[in-house]
Amino acid sequence: xxxxxxxxxxxxxxxxxxxxxxxxxxxxxxxxxxxxxxxxxxxxxxxxxxxxxxxxxxxxxxxxxxxxxxxxxxxxxxxxxxxxxxxxxxxxxxxxxxxxxxxxxxxxxxxxxxxxxxxxxxxxxxxxxxxxxxxxxxxxxxxxxxxxxxxxxxxxxxxxxxxxxxxxxxxxxxxxxxxxxxxxxxxxxxxxxxxxxxxxxxxxxxxxxxxxxxxxxxxxxx
Amino acid sequence: xxxxxxxxxxxxxxxxxxxxxxxxxxxxxxxxxxxxxxxxxxxxxxxxxxxxxxxxxxxxxxxxxxxxxxxxxxxxxxxxxxxxxxxxxxxxxxxxxxxxxxxxxxxxxxxxxxxxxxxxxxxxxxxxxxxxxxxxxxxxxxxxxxxxxxxxxxxxxxxxxxxxxxxxxxxxxxxxxxxxxxxxxxxxxxxxxxxxxxxxxxxxxxxxxxxxxxxxxxxxxx
Numbered sequence: 001x002x003x004x005x006x007x008x009x010x011x012x013x014x015x016x017x018x019x020x021x022x023x024x025x026x027x028x029x030x031x032x033x034x035x036x037x038x039x040x041x042x043x044x045x046x047x048x049x050x051x052x053x054x055x056x057x058x059x060x061x062x063x064x065x066x067x068x069x070x071x072x073x074x075x076x077x078x079x080x081x082x083x084x085x086x087x088x089x090x091x092x093x094x095x096x097x098x099x100x101x102x103x104x105x106x107x108x109x110x111x112x113x114x115x116x117x118x119x120x121x122x123x124x125x126x127x128x129x130x131x132x133x134x135x136x137x138x139x140x141x142x143x144x145x146x147x148x149x150x151x152x153x154x155x156x157x158x159x160x161x162x163x164x165x166x167x168x169x170x171x172x173x174x175x176x177x178x179x180x181x182x183x184x185x186x187x188x189x190x191x192x193x194x195x196x197x198x199x200x201x202x203x204x205x206x207x208x209x210x211x212x213x214x215x216x217x218x219x220x221x222x
Numbered sequence: 223x224x225x226x227x228x229x230x231x232x233x234x235x236x237x238x239x240x241x242x243x244x245x246x247x248x249x250x251x252x253x254x255x256x257x258x259x260x261x262x263x264x265x266x267x268x269x270x271x272x273x274x275x276x277x278x279x280x281x282x283x284x285x286x287x288x289x290x291x292x293x294x295x296x297x298x299x300x301x302x303x304x305x306x307x308x309x310x311x312x313x314x315x316x317x318x319x320x321x322x323x324x325x326x327x328x329x330x331x332x333x334x335x336x337x338x339x340x341x342x343x344x345x346x347x348x349x350x351x352x353x354x355x356x357x358x359x360x361x362x363x364x365x366x367x368x369x370x371x372x373x374x375x376x377x378x379x380x381x382x383x384x385x386x387x388x389x390x391x392x393x394x395x396x397x398x399x400x401x402x403x404x405x406x407x408x409x410x411x412x413x414x415x416x417x418x419x420x421x422x423x424x425x426x427x428x429x430x431x432x433x434x435x436x437x438x439x440x441x442x443x444x
Binding site: 003005008009049053054076082090092094 | 224225
């Protein structure tokens with residue numbers, strides 16, 4: 001079966017940038033490509049838009065197929081359309097992104113992906129296509145969103161310490177924050193409360209575990 | 223000549239939302255469609271991406287061809303890809319937007335557009351496709367950008383009064399601002415200075431004309 005048009009048509013894909021904070025560092029979800037071009041290279045999960053699905057649906061489907069992740073809120077980031085960005089044909093990619101907790105998330109590679117893994121953003125492998133540009137823009141957008149905003153809370157597990165929360169903010173914004181000012185700010189919002197439980201790790205003093213008071217009131221990233 | 227593919231391909235367009243403030247109201251630039259579908263309807267300027275041009279190039283070219291406007295800095299807004307948004311075939315549109323001064327801008331309809339005109343956003347005619355959704359999102363993005371930001375200055379003519387500047391901010395943000403607070407804020411930034419000249423209109427007291435001290439220092443919308 002072939003499809004014929006009077007004018008040349010580009011192909012359209014979605015590519016998905018999923019950030020998480022793991023072991024104190026900002027990570028991004030990459031897949032290993034199972035097919036040409038760039039077979040064996042690391043890349044963002046993503047793929048071609050089906051003729052009858054919306055862009056959002058395509059991003060969710062490709063993410064689930066290639067990494068096993070579902071139920072992730074994705075925000076559209078930007079469309080990348082330089083004419084030579086794909087060696088096969090003209091491909092325009094609509095990029096999506098989000099930040100998500102990585103706990104309790106089992107990764108499972110599938111379809112065009114032979115592996116799916118978190119990689120620290122600070123030491124990424126060589127990536128296929130212009131995917132490092134896409135990650136760079138996503139990181140900038142994430143930093144701008146987090147600054148002076150409570151959206152960081154939605155990326156936390158059910159219980160967390162203030163230090164863990166601060167690490168998520170620092171990693172997403174890309175710079176260190178003053179501990180006292182950060183705690184004062186986040187507690188002044190009346191969005192989180194003590195659980196009464198403590199968390200201890202290694203030689204550190206046990207730290208209070210917090211939870212979100214009304215999860216519905218925390219801003220969604222948009 | 224025809225073009226054949228193994229999988230169905232969407233067409234890709236760019237659509238461009240140009241805002242301006244005219245006679246104290248936010249306006250958007252519309253063209254009257256010269257061809258099917260929606261012939262004779264008002265719509266955003268825009269058109270199909272050529273196979274060898276970037277998305278940015280397409281947006282600039284279509285804007286110039288259909289409205290005569292060039293030298294406009296365009297920012298990518300969002301890609302609209304609902305499968306049924308165009309009656310002809312699957313068309314994904316990458317939307318761009320900006321706010322620009324309308325003075326000294328001569329409009330000149332061309333190619334697929336039989337007219338090009340500014341329309342107040344508060345009373346738009348019925349629009350082709352999902353173009354009213356595109357304008358609505360562009361207006362939200364514009365409001366978010368202007369709030370607490372100096373980008374409003376780049377949309378002013380060479381000389382302007384503080385009242386004219388406040389109107390631009392109020393129209394873009396979509397609500398009234400306190401006159402004293404606005405003036406205090408904008409003057410505290412040391413970005414504008416008095417020209418020494420005054421502007422008078424009708425029965426109003428002549429108002430001081432201001433200019434930007436160092437135009438290069440004013441933020442570009444992004």
